[in-house]
Amino acid sequence: MQYFVQQLINGLTLGSIYGLIAIGYTMVYGIIGMINFAHGDIFMIGAFTALIVFLILGALFYSVPVVIALLVMMIVAMLLTSLYNWTIEKVAYRPLRGSFRLAPLITAIGMSIALSNFVQVTQGPRNKPIPPMVSKVYNIEGISVSLKQIIIVVVTALLLALFWYLVNRTSLGRAQRACEQDRKMAALLGIDVDRTISITFVMGAALAAVAGTLFLMYYGVIAFSDGFTPGVKAFTAAVLGGIGSLPGAVLGGLMIGFIESMWSAYFSIDYKDVAAFSILAIVLIFLPSGILGRPEVEKV
Amino acid sequence: MAVTASPERDIVATPVQRATREALYAGAIVLGLFVLFIGLKTDQNISNELILVQRWWLLFAVVVLTMVGRFVYIAHGQPFLAKQKIADIATGLLPDTVATRFFRLPYFIAAIAIVAVLALLAGSLDALLGPGLAGYARFARALAIIYALASVLFYFRSFIHAHFSALGIAALATYPVIVVLVLALYSGSMAGGFQGSLKWIDNFGIQILIYVMLAWGLNIVVGLAGLLDLGYVAFYAVGAYAYALLGTQYGLSFWILLPAAGAMAAFWGVMLGFPVLRLRGDYLAIVTLAFGEIIRLVIINWREVTNGSAGISGIPKVSFFGLMSFNVSDPNYIAKVLDIAQSGAYYKIFLYYLILGLCLLTAFVTIRLRRMPVGRAWEALREDEIACRSLGINTTTTKLTAFATGAMFGGFAGSFFAARQGFVSPESFIFLESAIILAIVVLGGMGSLVGIAVAAMVMIGGTEALRELDFLKQVFGPDFTPELYRMLLFGMAMVIVMVWKPRGFVGSREPTAFLKERRAVSGSFTKEGHG
Numbered sequence: 001m002q003y004f005v006q007q008l009i010n011g012l013t014l015g016s017i018y019g020l021i022a023i024g025y026t027m028v029y030g031i032i033g034m035i036n037f038a039h040g041d042i043f044m045i046g047a048f049t050a051l052i053v054f055l056i057l058g059a060l061f062y063s064v065p066v067v068i069a070l071l072v073m074m075i076v077a078m079l080l081t082s083l084y085n086w087t088i089e090k091v092a093y094r095p096l097r098g099s100f101r102l103a104p105l106i107t108a109i110g111m112s113i114a115l116s117n118f119v120q121v122t123q124g125p126r127n128k129p130i131p132p133m134v135s136k137v138y139n140i141e142g143i144s145v146s147l148k149q150i151i152i153v154v155v156t157a158l159l160l161a162l163f164w165y166l167v168n169r170t171s172l173g174r175a176q177r178a179c180e181q182d183r184k185m186a187a188l189l190g191i192d193v194d195r196t197i198s199i200t201f202v203m204g205a206a207l208a209a210v211a212g213t214l215f216l217m218y219y220g221v222i223a224f225s226d227g228f229t230p231g232v233k234a235f236t237a238a239v240l241g242g243i244g245s246l247p248g249a250v251l252g253g254l255m256i257g258f259i260e261s262m263w264s265a266y267f268s269i270d271y272k273d274v275a276a277f278s279i280l281a282i283v284l285i286f287l288p289s290g291i292l293g294r295p296e297v298e299k300v
Numbered sequence: 301m302a303v304t305a306s307p308e309r310d311i312v313a314t315p316v317q318r319a320t321r322e323a324l325y326a327g328a329i330v331l332g333l334f335v336l337f338i339g340l341k342t343d344q345n346i347s348n349e350l351i352l353v354q355r356w357w358l359l360f361a362v363v364v365l366t367m368v369g370r371f372v373y374i375a376h377g378q379p380f381l382a383k384q385k386i387a388d389i390a391t392g393l394l395p396d397t398v399a400t401r402f403f404r405l406p407y408f409i410a411a412i413a414i415v416a417v418l419a420l421l422a423g424s425l426d427a428l429l430g431p432g433l434a435g436y437a438r439f440a441r442a443l444a445i446i447y448a449l450a451s452v453l454f455y456f457r458s459f460i461h462a463h464f465s466a467l468g469i470a471a472l473a474t475y476p477v478i479v480v481l482v483l484a485l486y487s488g489s490m491a492g493g494f495q496g497s498l499k500w501i502d503n504f505g506i507q508i509l510i511y512v513m514l515a516w517g518l519n520i521v522v523g524l525a526g527l528l529d530l531g532y533v534a535f536y537a538v539g540a541y542a543y544a545l546l547g548t549q550y551g552l553s554f555w556i557l558l559p560a561a562g563a564m565a566a567f568w569g570v571m572l573g574f575p576v577l578r579l580r581g582d583y584l585a586i587v588t589l590a591f592g593e594i595i596r597l598v599i600i601n602w603r604e605v606t607n608g609s610a611g612i613s614g615i616p617k618v619s620f621f622g623l624m625s626f627n628v629s630d631p632n633y634i635a636k637v638l639d640i641a642q643s644g645a646y647y648k649i650f651l652y653y654l655i656l657g658l659c660l661l662t663a664f665v666t667i668r669l670r671r672m673p674v675g676r677a678w679e680a681l682r683e684d685e686i687a688c689r690s691l692g693i694n695t696t697t698t699k700l701t702a703f704a705t706g707a708m709f710g711g712f713a714g715s716f717f718a719a720r721q722g723f724v725s726p727e728s729f730i731f732l733e734s735a736i737i738l739a740i741v742v743l744g745g746m747g748s749l750v751g752i753a754v755a756a757m758v759m760i761g762g763t764e765a766l767r768e769l770d771f772l773k774q775v776f777g778p779d780f781t782p783e784l785y786r787m788l789l790f791g792m793a794m795v796i797v798m799v800w801k802p803r804g805f806v807g808s809r810e811p812t813a814f815l816k817e818r819r820a821v822s823g824s825f826t827k828e829g830h831g
Contacts (some may be wrong), residue, residue, distance in 0.1 A: 035582055052336045055352050083332045092795045099802040101581075102528070106742045109735045110794025117788035122337045128350055228731070232589065239586045270601040277590035281575050284587060288578045 002142045007265045008258070013149045013218070015257025016156035020211035021234035022241070022249035023163070024204030030180045030244040031200050032097065037108035038088060040231015041115035042205050046081040046212030047222045048119055051128055053077065054216075066133055070151070070217065077209040084115075085205030086198055094194070112227075119224040129221045152214045159210060160250060163203070167246065176200060180244075229273075236280050242293020251291060319375035326370040331363050338362055403451040411444040411451070418444075464750060472509075472656055476501050476649045494645035501648045503764050506720060509655040510713055511756045515740040516662045516749060517709030522738065523746035524666075524675065525702035526682030528585045531572075531592025532737055535565040535707040537599060537729035539714025544612040544724045545605070554618040558715050565711025566704040568595075573703035577696055592734055599726045611725025618719045620650065651720050658716060662709050663749050669705070678702050736760075739794050745804025754805050758797075763790050 021043050028036040050073040057064050057072065064072075092107040136147040167173035175196045178186040187193045215230070216222050237256045241248025256276050263275040289295045339359040340352045418441040453460060460467055479500045484493025518532045542561040546552050552560075572591050576584050599606045606612070619625045624634040626647040635642045669675040677698045680688050688695055718724050740759055744752030766786045 029582070035585065049336055051350075052340055052342060052352070055342060055350055056340075059352060080332065080336065083329070087329060087333060092799065095799045096802055102522075102742050102746070103798055103802045106739050107795045107798045109739060110791045110798065112791070113732065113735070114788055114791030114795065117784075117791060119337065121784050121788055123342055126344065128342055130350065232593065232731075235586060236590065239583060243582060271597070274594050274597050274601075277594050280590055281587050284579055284583055285575050288580070288583060290583070 003265070006143050007261045009143070009145055009149060010265075011258035011261035012254065013152050013257070014261060015254035016152050017211050017215055017218075017253075018230065018234045018237045018256050019250040019253025020156055020159065020207045020214075021230060022238040022253045023246060024208050025235050025238040026241070026243055026246060026249040027176075027200050027204050029238070030246075031176060031197055032093075032104075033101070034093065034104045035108065035235070036093075036201075036204075037105065037231075038111040038115060039204065039208060040229075040234070041112045041227040042081055042085050042088075043208040043212045043215075043230060043234075044119065044222070044224065044227030045084050045115060046077045046205070046209030047216045047226065048123065048128075048212075048224075049077040049080045049209065050074070050213040050216050051130060051222055054130055054133075069133070070213070073216075074210055074213045077213050078206040081209035081212070082202040082205045085201045085208075089198060089201040094197075112231075116224050116227055123224065125224060127221050127223045130216070132220055133217055148218050152218060155210065155214060159207065163207070164246075166203075172196075172199065233273075233276065236276065239290055240280050240283060242290030245290070245292045245294075248290060248292035315375050315379060319371045322374045323367040323371035327363050327367040330366045331359075334359055334362055403454045408448060408451045411448045414444045415441055415448065468750070468753070469660070475505060476652050479505075480645070480649075491641055491643065494643040497645050498648055501645070501652050503767070504761060505652045506648070506655055507764060508757055508760045509652070509659055510717060510720075511737065511740060511760045512753050513655065513659045513662055513713045513716075514710060514737045515744065515752045515756055516659065516666060517706050517713065518737050519706075519741050519744075519747065519749070519752055520666060520669075520678070520709070521702050521706035522741050523748075523752075524670065524682065525678040525699065527699065527702060528581070528588070529703075529706070530585050530589040530731075530734055530738065531595075532588075532706070532710055533729045533731070533734040534572075534592040534595040535569060535710030536714040536717065536733070537595055537726075538565045538568050538707075539711030540718040540724045540728070541599065541606065541612075541714075542711070543715035543718040544615050547616050547718075548612060548614060551616070553622065554616070554715070554719055555621065558712060561715035562708040562711040565714065566708040569703040569705075569707025569710075570700055572707075573700040577699060589731065589734075592729075592731060596726050596729050599729070606726075609726055611723055611727075613723045615718050615722045615724065617647065617722070618651070618654065626650065651716075655716055655720075658712055662712075665705075665709075666749065674698070674701055736790075743794070743797055743801075743804055748804070751805045758805075759790070759793065762793065763787075 021039065024039050024042070025036060028034065028039070053073045053076045054069065057069055088111050092111050093104050096103045096107060134147045134151065138145050138147070167176065175186070175191045176199075178189070178191055179193055179196050183193055186196075211230075212222075215226075233256055234253065237252035238249045239252070240255060241250070241252030259276050259279055260272045263269075264272045267275070283291070287293075339354070339356055341355055342350050343353050345351045418437055476497065479497045480490075480493045482493075483496040483500075484490050487493060487496060514532070514536060517535075518529065521527050521529045521532070539561040542564045543554065543557045546557050546560065547554070572588065576587050579587060600609055602608075617626045620634065623632070624637050625632050626634060628635075628642065634640075634646050670679070677688070677693050678701075680691075680693060681695060681698050681702075685695060688698070717728070721728075736759070740755045741752055743759065744750075744755035763786050766782060766789060
């Protein structure tokens with residue numbers, strides 16, 4: 001039982017990170033119907049920015065409180081990563097809006113290749129380890145919960161609450177939902193569609209940057225190629241939850257996290273990704289549009 | 301009016317004012333993007349801790365270059381292009397006027413002269429100019445040769461356009477012969493010709509043709525049936541491992557295993573097809589991607605059979621239909637049988653013709669299938685699935701045959717790849733390969749065989765050519781490795797080509813079925829399917 005609860009906590013931590021990245025996929029998909037393949041690399045850019053900020057803080061000050069360091073890392077990462085996603089949307093996706101469906105997918109894949117290789121060229125191909133930032137571990141009745149895990153879950157919960165408020169209670173969120181339903185009608189009603197789409201990309205990137213910072217804090221290492229696997233897992237999570245649905249993305253993220261930690265605990269760690277992907281395929285056989293997704297009705 | 305950052309103010313601004321503003325915007329954005337990534341570099345010191353190396357001059361240079369580029373483009377480039385467009389419309393010239401300005405007789409003569417002079421001096425270039433400048437001179441010579449060839453092609457463009465397929469096949473069939481003869485003339489002996497041809501036939505010929513074959517195979521699934529497949533490399537892997545395992549364990553010949561590998565890949569295509577029959581669009585995309593990853597992860601982890609990440613080596617070579625072998629130690633080694641000098645190039649030339657044959661087989665089957673009921677059902681499925689069902693087409697078998705046929709060609713290409721490398725490992729079957737193949741299909745203009753072949757030549761040949769830029773080391777110092785920039789440029793080229801030509805290189809289609817006469821239709825009238 002203790003072992004099970006322990007795995008549950010590990011899965012929750014992992015799932016939070018996947019959920020944060022998955023929201024970026026699902027929001028972009030909802031609003032312009034494209035798979036933003038570069039999102040995993042945006043997450044990696046976020047983690048790398050946090051790493052560089054961490055090193056700058058270490059070089060400039062003798063010692064910085066961990067809370068402040070994490071906050072500064074997170075904020076700078078959010079700003080710069082948003083700038084990346086904003087630029088990419090403008091350069092690579094906007095000219096192809098209204099073109100056929102596969103065109104932006106190909107530019108997204110191209111951007112993904114370009115981003116990871118850009119970081120490889122400018123920062124070098126090696127793994128970048130940092131000294132552990134937070135190492136406190138609490139023991140509650142035989143279950144060890146590290147402070148890192150608490151930070152990840154709390155930050156994710158706070159951000160999701162803020163994000164939920166933005167989408168459901170503000171005029172910006174209303175504009176986003178309107179664009180999602182009918183872009184042309186939204187434009188006729190005076191919504192700046194281009195700006196709304198840009199903001200969607202910025203929001204997705206900001207959440208991915210937080211996920212990147214938390215990833216760096218949790219694992220303590222990042223490399224240029226680390227965007228792909230979490231990116232694909234998060235995309236899997238978004239599809240599993242029903243792509244286009246925000247609660248679905250979080251739910252899918254948590255599910256993938258649980259599947260992974262449970263499989264590596266009870267079966268074999270080598271096949272944890274195989275398990276996650278197989279469960280995706282099995283779920284989609286029975287629910288072809290994901291768990292919370294609305295089935296697409298095609299009118300003739 | 302040009303698209304700029306603030307269109308509402310463009311009306312009052314002069315081009316120079318606008319360009320200055322745009323250059324400042326661009327500079328600010330580039331500064332923001334690159335300040336941490338180019339301005340600073342993370343590096344390990346002796347005690348393995350991360351430290352920061354400062355590179356502010358590089359950052360400054362990048363920002364200034366971007367600003368200058370943006371300024372020149374807005375102030376001069378855009379007005380020039382706009383004027384050109386108006387002039388072309390006014391004079392009623394065809395849109396290819398830019399090309400006629402670029403390819404002119406004096407330029408052509410100058411290019412030939414440069415090539416001739418540099419070729420005469422070839423031996424003494426290093427002595428005359430020093431190693432640094434000699435590298436540039438060789439690069440200039442390569443550019444001049446490419447320009448001269450392009451102008452010849454341009455001059456005969458209408459003839460080439462009329463007989464494109466026949467000329468293309470003839471050029472491909474004679475390519476190794478021409479390479480060997482040119483290099484033999486250059487080095488003065490036949491042996492030198494064979495030796496030097498290795499790189500050209502292997503890196504450029506075989507490498508490109510493998511991708512052509514893979515892209516033609518994927519084209520059946522994506523271009524004809526409209527099913528988005530992001531895990532095509534899985535079938536390539538199945539074919540490669542089928543030949544590698546059966547060839548090394550049981551010593552079976554390539555000619556037996558080639559159909560076997562194709563059948564096995566087709567079987568896995570059906571295995572993938574069944575669960576995804578009900579899925580559409582992006583759900584289909586992610587499941588195929590997951591399938592590709594599952595195959596790769598199983599290959600990595602099933603160490604008892606596949607030897608894990610270490611891969612399988614010592615895969616037997618292909619024999620010349622069992623008559624002659626390409627192993628030096630065998631009694632029927634080709635050089636002994638034909639009584640000629642030993643060379644590794646024979647095997648490469650043989651492999652070149654083998655993959656060329658496989659490619660032509662793929663093209664032939666695709667063209668014939670398009671005229672058969674199953675091929676028409678694929679295209680109907682791409683255009684409208686519901687209409688297909690209403691007309692009584694069995695969508696289940698239609699989708700499964702598309703997956704199986706595409707996978708079979710992937711399997712053929714895979715077993716060829718294993719035979720050519722002599723070594724397979726999971727490293728060769730990562731998602732990036734699937735992405736590259738899909739990019740070639742889309743860039744070529746989905747469904748067009750010629751366009752796909754051109755796209756493969758440009759993208760794969762281009763990245764292979766980047767390996768040849770070693771002379772840049774003399775400019776940027778010996779630490780500079782052009783190799784590293786290969787994939788960066790490849791990714792950027794994908795974006796640029798797609799934005800420039802969203803419908804691919806060949807934007808028109810030959811209709812499969814027609815009423816009275818066959819007319820090419822614009823690519824924008826064909827749908828890409830919803831999976």
